[in-house]
Amino acid sequence: MTTSFGELDTESLRDRVAGQLARSRARSTALTDAVDENDLVKQHSKLMSPLVWDFAHIGNQEELWLVRDVGGREPVRDDIDNMYDAFQHPRSDRPALPLLSPAETRSYVQQVRTKVMDVLASTPLEGRKLVENAFAFGMIVQHEQQHNETMLATHQLRDGEPVLHAPMPPAPPGPVLDKEILVPAGPFTMGTSVEPWALDNERPAHRIEVGAFVIDKYPVTNAGYLEFIASGGYDRPQWWSEEGWAYNRKTGLRAPRFWVRDGDRWLRDCFGVVEPLVLDEPVVHVCFYEAEAYAAWAGKRLPTEIEWEKAARHDPATGRSRRYPWGDEDPGPEHANLGQAHLRPARIGAYPRGESPLGVAQLIGDVWEWTSSDFHAYPGFVAFPYQEYSEVFFGADYKMLRGGSFGADAAACRGTFRNWDYPIRRQIFSGFRLARDPGPEETR
Template identity: 75%
Template sequence: MSGPTDRLTETPNRLRELGAERLRTHAADVLDHARARSTALTDAVDDADLVRQHSRLMSPLVWDLAHIGSQEELWLVRDVGGRDPLRPDIDDLYDAFQHPRADRPALPLLGPAEARAYVAEVRDKAFDVLADVPLTGRRLTESAFAFGMLAQHEQQHDETMLATHQLRRGEPVLHAPPPPVRRAGPLPPEVFVPGGPFLMGTSTEPWALDNERPAHEAHVAPFFLDTTPVTNGAYLEFVESGGYGERRWWNAAGWAYVQEHAIGAPRFWRRERDGWYRTRFGVVEPVPPDEPVVHVSYHEAAAYAAWAGKRLPTEAEWEKAARFDPATGRSRRYPWGDADPGPEHANLGQRHLRPAAVGAYPAGASPLGVHQLVGDVWEWTSSDFRPYPGFVAFPYREYSEVFFGSEYKVLRGGSFGTDAVAVRGTFRNWDFPIRRQIFAGFRCARDA
């Protein structure tokens, strides 16, 4: 007789079923899509803004652009393609581990015109490689993994550049239509998630990165999870109740940080005589009460949860709520199923320049009825960034392994600035718990 864990499976990804030519076309499409976004983010400002450092937390936009090209040259042109180096003289300049962000403006970086010409030349060479290289026989090229990895890398830097735009001062230069309004009917405040095992991580997603692997059985106790991310309106109650001034809601590190930096609200919020306003990509507007709160640190999220009599979910709890289908025992690729994200499922890809109101994506709900787990805001979890059992670094230690430890907290789900190629139900993001410039929010959990 089979037991309940015998049903724990995940769905094979459709990329494994594509023929070589369709796979090449798909890889070219996601690379083109990423480059179009990089171009839009860098063409939106003049050359002076491209080379300026808008915050010591971020690189100049022109560094990100050339770094995208440098990584593509290293992996696709030189490694996968075996071609001669184009610009070996700049390898060190664009090595993220050699130069902290705060120091990068002082480096002899490529100027805007030179950076644009460089990334264009690299892309031409990379497409030559894509046209010829066998997509079997080597793990780096199996299912076009290296090309998917570089598309994800570029989109991750595009989200970083979008965060730089948020820190930029001046007139608005980015524009997008508003997100959809609430479409769901009345929603319960929280959803019950049954305890027991589920399959966490992946062994079948061809473009999954090393920290998402391997798939393994995880157990969670039964718990309740907020149906939607915490909204601005709910968070404002914490602010106006004096939550930032009450030591009892904060852990020691969080309390020290908010005191040292005189933090009293989410980043980019300010109080005026007639209410609360935020600055969003150069636009000053009233804080919308029904959108997920964004630009809060892990410490702020944990303090709110304590104030609300709850806690942050663990990473395993988040993934079970997002992927587990109790009817089949299967872990889905996404909350809504196995299909790639569409505009009806989630707020992704910089399609809109803000989170959508809670309840805006009922088609994206999980089988348990949890909404907006993917898109809108990255969601802080209570978990440290650790390797899964059986983790193997691939294709280099510096992607994940060097970051494992208690210094970083895991975020899940992606934001409105995350592209679909760079997020999935197993995708793991991580950052320092003090970070506020990222597009991060949260939802709460409590024990059943």
């Protein structure tokens, strides 16, 4: 999508949607074809669904919204709606359900997709909010891509020989200066009212007065995190919140998830390959409490969600908010590490063309970045098209993550996109960067 997306003629819009649907399905297929049937039906962690559940759930959501609602067609399989309703069955219980077999699942999602393409070809993409600018189709594209990232996390949790492979991300083109950047005080437009496929929690655009703050140019790296571990950071309660310290003691945290101790050094299990840490890669698989403790140890703090988005989108030269740090154009491989093109974060400094106007780098892709904010609605929020997408999650139980990861797709990642999860989650592709309040001499 581009800013002129809503100006496409109907046939061009249909072509764009068809391409996005095909690209999403190619990822789903690759992630499920990579393993045998036993791995597809197995629950690799109680935190995750069996891969075969995710794939059928993708198809069921597509059927509910596009075949039945948008298309008004007869159901393909209305007998399975309850089984693939994420609100009816927690992940830990899903393996006990009479799930469709892998063969049945593949047949089902293909039947649904065939009907969807017929609906796309025949539906007027106007006259109803759900189909204006093909919103319902875009919602389903994003839903599938979000589950593709979830399935990628399941692959990280599975035991066995490596089955996923990808080239290394690009290396930094030159020397890297890891520095802090002052974001001056002033108004900022947060959220969006014009992005055609933006989800309800990203809306509406609203003006906020933001105080000056300092933010790190790059996310925290493995090298930086090693210093925290070496200093005894996991054993010193002064760096941890009360909730974080209780979780630390309960679970025996010692390092980011998937780090492996080897004598006096740490290694990392990356999709079944145990390898030395790449020191200048952003640290990944840390929970909010770990990020919060590291920030306190470093004498800083996590940015608020507002600060993160201002650092990512605000253009001080024009006062407007961009779609992405680099501008309004869609992400390309020169801008960010997205779409599972590389199965790891890129080293800091790898994407100079993706920097914001103020010079903050790698805000999009690589790792989801924890912020200090809870998940709340924007002023003027309206649930659409259903309350269960966002509204039921509002409150202090969830912390906000921003920016996307190497496992996220550009269709489900933009400067306004909001992600949320419990503060204990570590299986997700999460990292963080630091912020602080500026001193008086810095804002004169």
